[in-house]
Amino acid sequence: MKPTQALAKRVTRLALNTKSTNKGYYKGTGTGSTGWHTKHGGYIIDWEKVRTYVVPEGLSNCKLSPFVTKKIRPQKGRFEGDPKGAFSGERYLEKWKQENGED
Secondary structure: OOOOHHHHHHHHHHOOOOOOOOOOOOOOOOOOOEEEEOOOOOOOOOOOOOOOOOOOOHHOOOOOOOOOOOOOOOOOOOOOOOOHHHHHHHHHHHHHHHHHHOO
C-alpha cells in the first residue's frame, strides 16, 4: 500500500529532528570542528580550520553607521561616604524612593 501523492509530499517537507528518527541521530549546530581531542584529555587546535574574519579597507570612511552611537560614554556611579559602595542595600532603597516616591 502506498501513501497518496499529497501525503508523500507533505512528509518530505518536515524538518529532520531527533524525535522523528531512530536512536543515534545527533543534529549538531553546524559549526564544525576546529581541531581534535588528544587521548590525555587535551585539545589541539588546527589553525587551518579556524575561521578568520577580514575587516575591509576603508571601513572608517564608510557612510553606513552602527545602530549604537559611538559618542556615548559609560557613566560610573559615585558612592562617597558609603563603605559598601554599589553593593549597599540601603543606598539602593534610597535611590528607588527618590525615583519612584514613597510606597
